[in-house]
Amino acid sequence: MKRLKLLCLQILVMIVFLALWHVVTTTSLFGDVKTSQFFFSTPLAVIARTVKELSGPAIYWHLGITLTETVLAFVIGSAAGILFGFAFARNALLSAVFDPYIKAANALPRVVLAPIFALWFGLGIWSKVALGFTLVFFIVFFNVYQGVREVSPTILANARMLGMNERQLFRHVYWPSALTWMFSSLHTSVGFALVGAVVGEYLGSSAGLGYKIHEAESVFDVTGVFAGMVILTIFVIAIDALVTLVERRLLVWRPAQSATTTAT
Amino acid sequence: MELQDRPQAGAGAAAGSPDGAAVALAGVDITFHLADGGRYQAVKGIDLSVSPGEFVSIVGPTGCGKSTLLNAAAGLLAPSAGRVGIFGKPLVGLNRRAGYLFQQDALMPWKTALDNVKVALEPMGVPEREAAQRAREWLARVGLSAFVDRYPHMLSGGQRKRVSLAQMLIRNPEIILMDEPFGPLDAQTRQIMGNLLLDLWSRDRKALMFVTHDLEEAIALSDRVVVMSAGPAAGIVADYRVALPRPRDIADIRLEKAFHEIHRDIWSSLRVEVQKAYAMGEGRELVGGDAP
Numbered sequence: 369m370k371r372l373k374l375l376c377l378q379i380l381v382m383i384v385f386l387a388l389w390h391v392v393t394t395t396s397l398f399g400d401v402k403t404s405q406f407f408f409s410t411p412l413a414v415i416a417r418t419v420k421e422l423s424g425p426a427i428y429w430h431l432g433i434t435l436t437e438t439v440l441a442f443v444i445g446s447a448a449g450i451l452f453g454f455a456f457a458r459n460a461l462l463s464a465v466f467d468p469y470i471k472a473a474n475a476l477p478r479v480v481l482a483p484i485f486a487l488w489f490g491l492g493i494w495s496k497v498a499l500g501f502t503l504v505f506f507i508v509f510f511n512v513y514q515g516v517r518e519v520s521p522t523i524l525a526n527a528r529m530l531g532m533n534e535r536q537l538f539r540h541v542y543w544p545s546a547l548t549w550m551f552s553s554l555h556t557s558v559g560f561a562l563v564g565a566v567v568g569e570y571l572g573s574s575a576g577l578g579y580k581i582h583e584a585e586s587v588f589d590v591t592g593v594f595a596g597m598v599i600l601t602i603f604v605i606a607i608d609a610l611v612t613l614v615e616r617r618l619l620v621w622r623p624a625q626s627a628t629t630t631a632t
Numbered sequence: 633m634e635l636q637d638r639p640q641a642g643a644g645a646a647a648g649s650p651d652g653a654a655v656a657l658a659g660v661d662i663t664f665h666l667a668d669g670g671r672y673q674a675v676k677g678i679d680l681s682v683s684p685g686e687f688v689s690i691v692g693p694t695g696c697g698k699s700t701l702l703n704a705a706a707g708l709l710a711p712s713a714g715r716v717g718i719f720g721k722p723l724v725g726l727n728r729r730a731g732y733l734f735q736q737d738a739l740m741p742w743k744t745a746l747d748n749v750k751v752a753l754e755p756m757g758v759p760e761r762e763a764a765q766r767a768r769e770w771l772a773r774v775g776l777s778a779f780v781d782r783y784p785h786m787l788s789g790g791q792r793k794r795v796s797l798a799q800m801l802i803r804n805p806e807i808i809l810m811d812e813p814f815g816p817l818d819a820q821t822r823q824i825m826g827n828l829l830l831d832l833w834s835r836d837r838k839a840l841m842f843v844t845h846d847l848e849e850a851i852a853l854s855d856r857v858v859v860m861s862a863g864p865a866a867g868i869v870a871d872y873r874v875a876l877p878r879p880r881d882i883a884d885i886r887l888e889k890a891f892h893e894i895h896r897d898i899w900s901s902l903r904v905e906v907q908k909a910y911a912m913g914e915g916r917e918l919v920g921g922d923a924p
Binding site: 520530 | 706708726727728730731732734736737738739740741742743744751752754755756783784785796799800803
């Protein structure tokens with residue numbers, strides 16, 4: 369009963385929002401209708417455009433491009449992050465020497481690299497993958513580094529007393545611990561891979577969702593921009609749901625976390 | 633600080649290694665180098681030997697270096713002076729013939745109870761299927777047949793200790809080291825775990841060093857009770873033989889007259905150290921330093 373009430377209230381918020389939007393853009397209460405529609409379009413037009421886009425084949429090609437970029441950025445960024453995270457965590461000198469540079473590189477807003485990457489890698493998918501990589505790498509790197517460094521000393525001592533050699537310690541202790549930390553940031557890193565892809569496309573490309581939105585914007589097609597945003601949102605929610613599914617599967621051994629707001 | 637007036641550790645070292653002892657500590661000093669550059673001498677001039685098949689408890693006030701001593705026998709800590717002998721041979725690196733039950737949770741949280749026990753056989757090169765079979769048997773022996781697929785966070789504190797016990801014993805170590813293993817458990821669970829331990833130990837008596845702050849537990853379980861002085865530079869102040877008959881039930885044995893007599897004897901020497909530690913502890917708080 370409580371959940372039903374909550375759902376009703378949530379839907380009510382959407383209806384009020386859409387109704388307000390509709391009233392503002394289709395009546396002359398807040399000024400000229402033509403002007404309002406130029407800047408804000410109308411909810412019905414946006415919905416109609418979204419449905420039309422989603423029923424055509426073209427959008428799926430763009431989505432496919434964006435998805436490819438996201439996945440590549442995530443996979444390559446994670447692999448590099450894991451590799452460097454382990455290397456730095458197990459080698460005190462390495463981490464001490466590179467510490468200021470890592471911090472500096474992480475402090476740099478990565479978006480400014482987009483033009484450079486476009487120059488280096490062209491306007492194809494790789495400049496977007498490179499941008500996503502720089503975002504994903506640091507998240508995974510810091511988490512793996514932390515995961516390896518913060519292995520419980522008792523678990524480690526116990527594993528040693530059980531006679532494990534370095535290889536076995538890696539397999540049974542360091543690796544699972546690092547993965548735990550990495551998985552706990554899975555949502556963030558996948559999200560950033562997507563941000564890299566879309567922002568990269570937006571700044572210069574010939575395909576992908578970011579490109580679609582940019583294209584609509586350059587001809588003042590506000591309806592197209594909003595429709596692109598709606599499709600992007602649906603896409604992100606779908607990916608996020610997938611990540612949640614993967615996370616549940618991989619972290620079964622962990623006690624239920626209170627961090628998730630959805631009912632378990 | 634009277635212990636510092638004792639003869640130098642080297643003198644006792646020659647006598648400290650009787651033939652055939654499972655564990656022989658001779659003139660062992662252990663000093664920690666603190667982060668602020670200072671030093672803390674945890675134990676000093678320890679001579680202690682444990683025979684094969686002997687159950688020895690080590691009691692003493694909090695922070696007296698009981699665990700430190702156990703870590704030296706395990707090879708997790710190298711003594712700054714003195715010798716550690718294992719079955720007559722000097723200990724180099726980790727003690728491969730010992731199993732260690734830690735006070736804190738030491739199970740791998742990402743493995744099920746079965747996998748946690750099974751993984752203990754991997755360094756010994758036991759094939760996968762045989763390892764799984766033996767792990768199941770051991771989990772049954774500690775009464776956890778129904779919980780093999782549970783992850784540690786799904787188990788109670790007592791159940792986790794049982795898994796740890798199975799994990800350690802499945803390797804059939806010749807020396808068993810236990811550091812306040814039942815410390816975090818409630819009173820009833822401690823008794824059950826104590827009886828379980830005695831039951832498992834009595835099947836093929838191994839040398840066992842058991843650190844505890846609970847004197848009653850120590851007497852009920854052990855053949856010998858060793859009393860340590862208050863730290864820093866803690867030493868052994870007394871060594872009592874517990875001549876109670878076995879098999880024992882650790883709940884019933886506490887009611888016997890002989891138990892009370894032994895308890896009175898040991899408590900008389902332990903009490904002095906506990907009071908000393910308490911007095912020092914108050915002083916130490918003012919200085920702000922503490923044991924590592």
